[in-house]
Amino acid sequence: MERTTSGAGFVALGGFVGALARYGVDVAVGDATGVGTLVVNVVGSFALGLLVTRAVGPRTRLLVGTGVISSFTTYSTFATDAIALGTVAGTLYVAASYGLGFGAAAAGLAVGRGS
Amino acid sequence: MTAVPLVGALAVGLGGAAGATCRHLVGLAVPGRRSLVAVNVLGSLALGVVLAAPLGSAIGTGLGVGFCGAFTTFSSFAIETVTAAESEGRDVAVGFALGVLLAAIAAALLGAAIVRAAT
Numbered sequence: 001m002e003r004t005t006s007g008a009g010f011v012a013l014g015g016f017v018g019a020l021a022r023y024g025v026d027v028a029v030g031d032a033t034g035v036g037t038l039v040v041n042v043v044g045s046f047a048l049g050l051l052v053t054r055a056v057g058p059r060t061r062l063l064v065g066t067g068v069i070s071s072f073t074t075y076s077t078f079a080t081d082a083i084a085l086g087t088v089a090g091t092l093y094v095a096a097s098y099g100l101g102f103g104a105a106a107a108g109l110a111v112g113r114g115s
Numbered sequence: 116m117t118a119v120p121l122v123g124a125l126a127v128g129l130g131g132a133a134g135a136t137c138r139h140l141v142g143l144a145v146p147g148r149r150s151l152v153a154v155n156v157l158g159s160l161a162l163g164v165v166l167a168a169p170l171g172s173a174i175g176t177g178l179g180v181g182f183c184g185a186f187t188t189f190s191s192f193a194i195e196t197v198t199a200a201e202s203e204g205r206d207v208a209v210g211f212a213l214g215v216l217l218a219a220i221a222a223a224l225l226g227a228a229i230v231r232a233a234t
Contacts, residue, residue, distance in 0.1 A: 011139040012132040019131020019185040020124060026180065027120075041189040048190040049197075066142070071135045071185035075155040076162035078189060079219040097189075098212060105193035 007062050014067015022072050034081035034093050037074060042100045044073035049108020126173045130181020134158075138186050148195050151188070152215055158187035159219035163226020169234070187219075 022040045029036035048069045051061070078097055082090040142150045162183040165175060192215065200208035 008136050008139060012136045015135020015185045016128040016132040019134065019181050020128045022131075022184060023124060023127040023176075023180050041193075044190040045193040048194050052194060062139070066139055067135050070138065070188040070191050071131050073189035073191075073193075074184040075187035075189050075192060075215075075219060076158040076183045076223070077180070077187075079155075079159045079216075079223045080162050080166060083220060083223055094216065098216075101189060101193045102197055102212075105190070105197045109194070109197060 007059070010059055010063040011067045014063045014069075015071040018068040018071030021068075022074065033084055034078075034097075037077045037081055038093070038097055038100070041073045041078060041097055042104045044069050045101045046104035046108040048073075049105045049110075050112045051108075053109055053112025122173045123176045126177025127181040127184075130177040130183075131185040134182040134185030134187075137182075138188065148199070148211065151192050151195055152218070155187045155192060155215055156218045156222045158183050160222035160226040161186070163223035163228075164230055165226075167227040167230035 022036075025040050026036040029039065048065060051065050051069065056064075082094050082097075084090075085093050138154045141154050144150075145153055162179055165179040165183060168175075170178065192212075196208050196212045199211055
């Protein structure tokens with residue numbers, strides 16, 4: 001892991017891009033609580049599974065992994081959306097996010113390891 | 116949206132850059148999966164505060180969607196849970212995933228309660 005200032009710069013640049021892309025998905029999806037967050041979390045979990053199994057350099061890992069993908073996905077909005085949805089819908093939302101998100105991460109790892 | 120879209124988007128990007136950098140620094144300072152617990156619980160507390168606080172639209176979006184959104188992460192958490200299940204067994208993975216969930220939800224509720232008590 002690169003611990004230099006330039007390493008943090010890669011993370012910041014990736015964070016700018018990843019957060020903006022997540023915001024774009026939110027705006028495109030509209031007012032349906034939790035839908036945009038579910039989409040980014042599942043897609044991002046698959047993408048990160050692919051990335052971590054590849055022999056990429058430390059700068060690519062910081063820019064794309066720690067920066068773009070990790071900022072594209074989010075846990076805090078997932079938690080507050082689960083609260084906003086209430087007990088029944090919130091529990092279903094958590095189950096769907098965990099089930100699909102972990103499944104996507106496992107699939108990304110499997111595809112990355114198999115090729 | 117009430118904010119000018121371009122201003123909101125710029126706020127999200129800048130907040131995201133700051134949030135990702137802070138998450139990276141926590142990752143360097145705190146070893147292993149504890150850093151994921153730390154960022155996701157602290158970030159959920161912060162988002163609880165931001166959503167309950169009377170902030171302007173662009174500032175609220177930049178802090179909430181940008182900073183808190185990027186400081187916390189689901190993808191690294193999902194990879195950590197899956198690899199924990201592979202290497203340390205299902206019980207460890209379930210404990211980790213449910214522990215983060217309960218702590219993050221409690222933290223978000225606490226953040227909102229703090230703002231309500233203070234205003």
